[in-house]
Amino acid sequence: MDRRQVILQGATKSFSMFGYKATTMEQVAKLANVGKGTIYNFFTNKEELLQEVVISMIRDMKAEAEQTLSPNASFIENAHNGLMKMLQFREQHLLFAKLIEEEKAIQTPAVKQMLVKIEEEIVTFLADRLRLGIEKNEVRPCNPDLVAFLLLKSYLAMIVDWQLTHEEALHEEEILELFKETIFRGIANGSSE
Amino acid sequence: MDRRQVILQGATKSFSMFGYKATTMEQVAKLANVGKGTIYNFFTNKEELLQEVVISMIRDMKAEAEQTLSPNASFIENAHNGLMKMLQFREQHLLFAKLIEEEKAIQTPAVKQMLVKIEEEIVTFLADRLRLGIEKNEVRPCNPDLVAFLLLKSYLAMIVDWQLTHEEALHEEEILELFKETIFRGIANGSSE
DNA sequence: TATGTGACCATTTTTGTCACTTGGTCATTT
DNA sequence: AAATGACCAAGTGACAAAAATGGTCACATA
Numbered sequence: 001m002d003r004r005q006v007i008l009q010g011a012t013k014s015f016s017m018f019g020y021k022a023t024t025m026e027q028v029a030k031l032a033n034v035g036k037g038t039i040y041n042f043f044t045n046k047e048e049l050l051q052e053v054v055i056s057m058i059r060d061m062k063a064e065a066e067q068t069l070s071p072n073a074s075f076i077e078n079a080h081n082g083l084m085k086m087l088q089f090r091e092q093h094l095l096f097a098k099l100i101e102e103e104k105a106i107q108t109p110a111v112k113q114m115l116v117k118i119e120e121e122i123v124t125f126l127a128d129r130l131r132l133g134i135e136k137n138e139v140r141p142c143n144p145d146l147v148a149f150l151l152l153k154s155y156l157a158m159i160v161d162w163q164l165t166h167e168e169a170l171h172e173e174e175i176l177e178l179f180k181e182t183i184f185r186g187i188a189n190g191s192s193e
Numbered sequence: 194m195d196r197r198q199v200i201l202q203g204a205t206k207s208f209s210m211f212g213y214k215a216t217t218m219e220q221v222a223k224l225a226n227v228g229k230g231t232i233y234n235f236f237t238n239k240e241e242l243l244q245e246v247v248i249s250m251i252r253d254m255k256a257e258a259e260q261t262l263s264p265n266a267s268f269i270e271n272a273h274n275g276l277m278k279m280l281q282f283r284e285q286h287l288l289f290a291k292l293i294e295e296e297k298a299i300q301t302p303a304v305k306q307m308l309v310k311i312e313e314e315i316v317t318f319l320a321d322r323l324r325l326g327i328e329k330n331e332v333r334p335c336n337p338d339l340v341a342f343l344l345l346k347s348y349l350a351m352i353v354d355w356q357l358t359h360e361e362a363l364h365e366e367e368i369l370e371l372f373k374e375t376i377f378r379g380i381a382n383g384s385s386e
Numbered sequence: 387t388a389t390g391t392g393a394c395c396a397t398t399t400t401t402g403t404c405a406c407t408t409g410g411t412c413a414t415t416t
Numbered sequence: 417a418a419a420t421g422a423c424c425a426a427g428t429g430a431c432a433a434a435a436a437t438g439g440t441c442a443c444a445t446a
Binding site (some may be wrong): 105142144150161165170173177181184185 | 294297298309312313333335336339340342344346347350351355356358364367370371374375376377378379380
């Protein structure tokens with residue numbers, strides 16, 4: 001059994017449940033069924049452990065997203081499918097939500113750095129896609145960075161913030177429909193104009 | 194000089210600068226040039242003082258918004274003008290931002306209640322406008338509550354969150370342009386379909 | 387020999403205490 | 417009748433002692 005992988009899994013679980021600060025290395029060791037010292041054979045410290053957890057998570061998501069997107073499909077189709085795929089990761093995104101919450105509540109430098117990195121990564125990915133769409137004339141001219149930022153924040157609002165003031169979480173179809181009927185339609189190019 | 198009004202002004206100033214918790218009644222009294230006890234002739238307690246500050250702020254904003262909106266103008270025009278008007282209140286919105294920040298950092302029940310109330314108020318206002326637009330066939334059919342929520346959160350993201358990861362705040366024209374080119378276009382009805 | 391491990395230590399975090407501040411009252415002043 | 421600041425109980429922050437935690441390392445294991 002790959003010890004590095006098992007440790008990563010335990011860490012992911014603990015970070016998701018308790019956040020960064022409340023996760024102890026002993027906790028991770030217990031969840032992974034290894035001695036505490038073993039963790040330090042694979043990761044230099046707690047901070048790097050979080051980094052690896054997040055990085056591998058993002059890597060997986062990106063890979064799945066890239067597999068979902070097709071150069072042949074229209075921008076709207078790709079946007080739809082991409083969002084649908086992301087919604088399947090919804091649970092994992094709660095780790096991010098947890099980290100964001102933690103960053104606001106307590107100021108943990110390691111977490112802050114991480115979050116900025118994640119945001120950058122995602123916004124860059126989205127902005128690149130948008131630029132491609134603009135080139136192919138499927139997306140109306142716009143500021144890709146601004147729109148990418150808007151997309152990310154909107155997504156998080158529907159996934160995380162909605163629950164804070166409403167009883168029930170939104171269904172995935174509702175979120176899909178909402179984006180389709182607002183932002184996606186707004187930026188998609190109907191005619192070549 | 195209207196003492197009640199003067200107290201409200203002092204309180205607004207202090208809440209905006211220091212947040213709810215860090216604002217002392219003595220501070221407010223000093224800013225308003227009255228004795229501390231005098232405040233309690235007009236407001237039952239600190240919590241109600243905050244409520245009154247926020248309520249009168251919202252009342253003013255709503256009045257201005259309503260004055261800006263015209264039944265004759267198209268939905269897009271109204272959306273544009275309404276957003277433009279709101280952007281003029283941008284500084285005041287920073288009070289809300291401050292309260293949101295405070296609510297995340299320290300859990301202040303009085304502040305939490307207040308924020309829920311504000312959100313409700315704004316979302317209801319927006320949703321009503323959207324319903325009207327749908328009836329008049331200027332807005333495509335959609336879930337008004339969801340779209341209203343999206344609009345509010347998007348606005349806050351551009352006003353507040355953007356600065357957290359970027360050097361410069363967004364210019365008002367950039368925000369206007371962004372909304373026009375994304376959400377507004379998305380929900381507006383081009384043809385009567 | 388290479389890898390896994392938990393006792394161990396320096397540092398950080400939490401707990402408990404106490405002096406001080408603050409929200410709210412009320413007898414006194416204006 | 418309205419305003420006020422001294423006053424009080426409740427709440428808060430500062431500080432020290434106690435507990436917990438990240439990281440190391442000498443030893444165990446294979």
